[in-house]
Amino acid sequence: MKIKLNIWKQENPKAKGKFEKFELDGVAEEMSFLEMLDSLNEKLIKEGQIPVAFEHDCREGICGSCGLYINGRPHGPGDEIGTCQLHMRAFKDGDTITIEPWRAKGFPVIRDLIVDRNAFDKIMAAGGFVSIDTGQAAEANSILVSKIAADKAFDAAACIGCGACVAACKNSSAMLFVAAKVSQLALLPQGKIEAKRRALNMIAKMDELGFGSCTNTGACEAECPKGISIDYIAMLNREYLCASFSEAE
Amino acid sequence: MSKLESKIPEGPLAEKWSKYKASMKLVSPLNKKKLSVIVVGTGIAGAPAAASLAELGYNVKVFCFQDTARRAHSVAAQGGINAAKNYKNDGDSVYRLFYDMIKGGDFRAREANVYRIAEVSNAIIDQFTAQGVPFAREYGGTLANRTFGGVQVSRTFYAQGQTGQQILLGGYSALKRQVALGKVTMYSRRQMLDLVIVDGKARGIITRNLVTGEIEKHSAHAVVLATGGYGTIYYLSTLAVNSNGSAAWQAYKKGAFFGNPSFVQIHPTSIPVLNDYQCKLTLMSESLRNDGRIWVPKEKGDKRDPNTIPDEERDYFLERRYPAFGNLVPRDVASRASKERCDAGYGVGKTGLAVYLDFRDAVKKQGEKTIKGKYGNLFDLYEKITGDIPYKTPMMIYPAGHYTMGGLWVDYNLMTTIPGLFAIGEANFSDHGANRLGASSLMQGAGDGYFILPYTMTNYLADEIATKIPLTDTPEFEEAAKSAKERLDKFLRINGKQTATSFHKRLGHIMWNNCGMSRNEEGLKKALVMIGDLKKEFWSDLKIPGKADELNQELEKASRVADFLELATLMVTDALNRKESCGAHFREESQTEGGEAQRIDSEYSYVAAWEYQGDDKEPKLHKEELKFENVEVKVRSYK
Ligand SMILES: Cc1cc2nc3c(=O)[nH]c(=O)nc-3n(C[C@H](O)[C@H](O)[C@H](O)COP(=O)(O)OP(=O)(O)OC[C@H]3O[C@@H](n4cnc5c(N)ncnc54)[C@H](O)[C@@H]3O)c2cc1C
Numbered sequence: 007m008k009i010k011l012n013i014w015k016q017e018n019p020k021a022k023g024k025f026e027k028f029e030l031d032g033v034a035e036e037m038s039f040l041e042m043l044d045s046l047n048e049k050l051i052k053e054g055q056i057p058v059a060f061e062h063d064c065r066e067g068i069c070g071s072c073g074l075y076i077n078g079r080p081h082g083p084g085d086e087i088g089t090c091q092l093h094m095r096a097f098k099d100g101d102t103i104t105i106e107p108w109r110a111k112g113f114p115v116i117r118d119l120i121v122d123r124n125a126f127d128k129i130m131a132a133g134g135f136v137s138i139d140t141g142q143a144a145e146a147n148s149i150l151v152s153k154i155a156a157d158k159a160f161d162a163a164a165c166i167g168c169g170a171c172v173a174a175c176k177n178s179s180a181m182l183f184v185a186a187k188v189s190q191l192a193l194l195p196q197g198k199i200e201a202k203r204r205a206l207n208m209i210a211k212m213d214e215l216g217f218g219s220c221t222n223t224g225a226c227e228a229e230c231p232k233g234i235s236i237d238y239i240a241m242l243n244r245e246y247l248c249a250s251f252s253e254a255e
Numbered sequence: 256m257s258k259l260e261s262k263i264p265e266g267p268l269a270e271k272w273s274k275y276k277a278s279m280k281l282v283s284p285l286n287k288k289k290l291s292v293i294v295v296g297t298g299i300a301g302a303p304a305a306a307s308l309a310e311l312g313y314n315v316k317v318f319c320f321q322d323t324a325r326r327a328h329s330v331a332a333q334g335g336i337n338a339a340k341n342y343k344n345d346g347d348s349v350y351r352l353f354y355d356m357i358k359g360g361d362f363r364a365r366e367a368n369v370y371r372i373a374e375v376s377n378a379i380i381d382q383f384t385a386q387g388v389p390f391a392r393e394y395g396g397t398l399a400n401r402t403f404g405g406v407q408v409s410r411t412f413y414a415q416g417q418t419g420q421q422i423l424l425g426g427y428s429a430l431k432r433q434v435a436l437g438k439v440t441m442y443s444r445r446q447m448l449d450l451v452i453v454d455g456k457a458r459g460i461i462t463r464n465l466v467t468g469e470i471e472k473h474s475a476h477a478v479v480l481a482t483g484g485y486g487t488i489y490y491l492s493t494l495a496v497n498s499n500g501s502a503a504w505q506a507y508k509k510g511a512f513f514g515n516p517s518f519v520q521i522h523p524t525s526i527p528v529l530n531d532y533q534c535k536l537t538l539m540s541e542s543l544r545n546d547g548r549i550w551v552p553k554e555k556g557d558k559r560d561p562n563t564i565p566d567e568e569r570d571y572f573l574e575r576r577y578p579a580f581g582n583l584v585p586r587d588v589a590s591r592a593s594k595e596r597c598d599a600g601y602g603v604g605k606t607g608l609a610v611y612l613d614f615r616d617a618v619k620k621q622g623e624k625t626i627k628g629k630y631g632n633l634f635d636l637y638e639k640i641t642g643d644i645p646y647k648t649p650m651m652i653y654p655a656g657h658y659t660m661g662g663l664w665v666d667y668n669l670m671t672t673i674p675g676l677f678a679i680g681e682a683n684f685s686d687h688g689a690n691r692l693g694a695s696s697l698m699q700g701a702g703d704g705y706f707i708l709p710y711t712m713t714n715y716l717a718d719e720i721a722t723k724i725p726l727t728d729t730p731e732f733e734e735a736a737k738s739a740k741e742r743l744d745k746f747l748r749i750n751g752k753q754t755a756t757s758f759h760k761r762l763g764h765i766m767w768n769n770c771g772m773s774r775n776e777e778g779l780k781k782a783l784v785m786i787g788d789l790k791k792e793f794w795s796d797l798k799i800p801g802k803a804d805e806l807n808q809e810l811e812k813a814s815r816v817a818d819f820l821e822l823a824t825l826m827v828t829d830a831l832n833r834k835e836s837c838g839a840h841f842r843e844e845s846q847t848e849g850g851e852a853q854r855i856d857s858e859y860s861y862v863a864a865w866e867y868q869g870d871d872k873e874p875k876l877h878k879e880e881l882k883f884e885n886v887e888v889k890v891r892s893y894k
Contacts, residue, residue, distance in 0.1 A: 069495060131434045
């Protein structure tokens with residue numbers, strides 16, 4: 007099939023970006039979306055043009071590198087997939103596809119479709135860990151965890167840090183990202199000891215880095231490639247409130 | 256005298272590591288603060304290493320080419336991580352894990368190293384659990400286990416099919432904690448271009464800032480490469496597409512020996528090649544072979560819907576050939592058996608290059624829900640790519656390039672032949688011999704990083720306390736930075752017609768066909784010529800758009816492909832030299848009547864460590880003889 011592409015091009019963080027139009031012929035249905043972009047780039051290079059910069063690595067939906075805003079949706083049409091898992095069978099001949107980077111104050115554009123998600127690292131450094139040095143750990147089975155809690159913690163821990171939740175949110179809130187980490191660790195006995203500190207510090211960092219507040223629209227959950235539920239945001243709110251009270255004590 | 260000193264401590268196998276640890280040199284807390292270490296790589300080896308070294312008090316600089324440490328390729332590991340916990344009471348022990356790895360590696364690994372990794376395996380699980388890694392659990396709250404190929408016990412810990420992600424995030428969180436404490440400085444979006452040696456010791460690296468294009472110089476008292484494997488040399492492989500061999504290759508060109516470069520694991524269960532635009536093959540975890548049964552039709556070219564083919568007309572060829580291990584034979588054995596069936600004309604699917612992996616019986620026996628709990632995300636992954644639903648239709652799978660047992664040669668301290676340069680994780684050659692067993696790479700990487708390197712590094716740094724932090728405005732750093740920059744400019748100047756990707760694809764074909772699952776002298780010799788020609792073409796017809804001082808992904812690719820073109824020659828040279836078959840290295844000239852790999856212990860019971868002699872010069876072969884004092888060297892049989 008033949009498709010029309012409308013792609014955000016921006017040379018560097020300071021440049022003023024704009025949409026550019028491309029046409030691509032010979033697109034096969036079984037191509038992945040990124041393979042389609044690969045073939046566009048191969049064509050552009052051969053024509054002496056500058057290819058479109060976009061991020062990708064594992065190409066199986068787990069590394070979280072690729073994150074494109076496609077026709078107004080993070081990771082494009084389809085539920086619970088990363089951009090690399092989107093296939094061209096979701097489109098048809100003659101379609102126009104608009105591709106943009108994540109748009110959020112916390113994620114400045116570096117080039118074309120690549121944004122800087124360093125803010126997520128900073129939020130993690132603010133408390134997304136259990137303070138345990140190498141070698142201090144107790145025998146693993148001395149900490150019993152119910153299967154239900156472990157499974158629930160896993161569902162939260164499945165976050166790939168892609169940033170779709172932020173891109174989907176009209177307030178550019180990073181609540182789902184923070185909630186996933188805080189909940190994962192709060193659900194496990196290993197993480198309970200620092201739970202309060204963690205919730206307070208991660209939220210404070212998130213606010214400091216320019217992410218907006220959560221107004222419970224659920225857009226993040228709808229676009230999360232790992233299907234992380236906003237129930238975890240409720241859990242985060244509980245943790246946060248509880249921590250704020252005990253801090254006030 | 257050869258520089259190949261394995262430095263294996265004296266004493267009985269089970270006591271070597273503990274005795275050695277007790278005799279190692281130490282560095283006082285005050286002196287640790289004055290010492291610095293560079294760690295390149297943030298995967299399951301690098302992140303734990305960096306965090307642990309920082310916890311000890313060293314100043315650590317960490318590098319990765321992704322935008323964040325958490326995206327290192329380890330994140331994609333699926334099935335699990337081994338440990339000798341014996342939680343199942345099924346007879347497991349440190350010795351048995353050690354023995355399984357030695358046998359699985361077809362008696363081409365170093366006993367002492369393998370024993371040590373088995374010894375630290377239990378502490379790894381403790382560490383990850385304490386970090387909050389949500390491993391799978393039993394209803395009673397204890398940790399769950401499953402079985403992987405090549406073994407008869409259940410010792411694999413897992414978190415659904417996302418074990419790599421979960422434990423990497425454990426290591427990453429420890430790393431972030433040290434970043435917050437100011438002991439680790441993180442440099443993401445950096446590509447290491449060269450290693451800097453001052454007075455015979457590794458003292459730093461040259462990197463390119465991938466956002467600005469700036470060439471940077473970084474110095475330290477020691478350098479650790481945790482840069483992963485080079486399986487992407489085949490272009491199509493199960494690895495993340497930006498994985499590469501460049502850091503190890505640059506170290507090799509600076510004098511670090513390369514161990515067994517041709518030992519590459521071809522994984523039996525990957526989604527087959529579907530079309531020409533693909534740039535990667537998606538793995539279907541080995542854990543699936545716990546419940547999935549591999550078969551092809553007994554009739555050649557049988558095009559019926561697999562579900563309509565009755566059992567009597569199916570050839571469960573692994574169960575037939577290897578009744579003791581059945582579908583859980585090691586990877587090299589399973590891959591070759593699939594290839595044998597397909598080459599003989601029994602393959603299925605559009606191309607005939609696929610076999611079935613069938614869950615019909617497992618779903619019937621255990622129910623869809625249980626199967627979903629075990630493999631849900633893998634089944635989803637498969638469905639997303641192929642459109643088929645594995646609960647209902649058998650998967651189609653085929654072998655794909657997956658893991659490099661070969662890598663930088665290291666001694667017992669995990670130090671390369673360059674003093675002060677260490678290599679850990681998949682980047683080194685150490686623990687898997689000629690074939691790696693499933694779920695033991697994460698174990699090796701994490702073990703190296705958490706529990707081995709911090710000790711051996713301290714032992715090395717104890718002699719460096721008087722050394723001032725090396726400066727970067729020395730001739731060595733200037734020279735290395737200059738030549739790195741010149742190389743990039745050279746790529747841009749060629750201004751030919753072909754893209755870096757197109758060269759990579761062609762190289763991949765050459766390697767897959769001649770130095771992949773099955774090798775012979777004629778093919779290998781032919782490959783040497785073809786690689787040489789391709790390299791010439793690359794340097795005269797490459798087209799790289801854009802400039803060097805900006806974000807330029809094509810330029811990044813070009814330097815990776817240029818290194819692969821050189822590494823390919825070394826791999827083929829190594830494969831040619833080893834005229835025996837062992838593990839994943841299958842030389843057609845050396846097989847039994849039944850088509851199994853035939854080792855020639857009298858001639859090849861050694862690690863081939865190659866020394867660089869200059870471009871276009873034959874590398875020099877050093878042999879590290881392998882001594883087996885604790886196991887009986889046998890024919891590896893899974894029948
Ligand atoms: C699909 C798949 C599934 C797997 N499943 C399992 C499993 O279930 N169990 C198991 O034990 N093993 C598994 N393996 C193998 C295992 O995942 C890897 O061997 C292991 O993760 C390698 O870890 P590492 O830390 O050595 O390197 P990697 O995780 O590859 O990390 C390499 C790091 O080095 C950095 N780097 C590399 N080159 C440069 C450079 N030039 N400059 C700067 N930085 C650089 C990268 O940015 C990255 O941070 C699997 C492998 C694949 C491909």
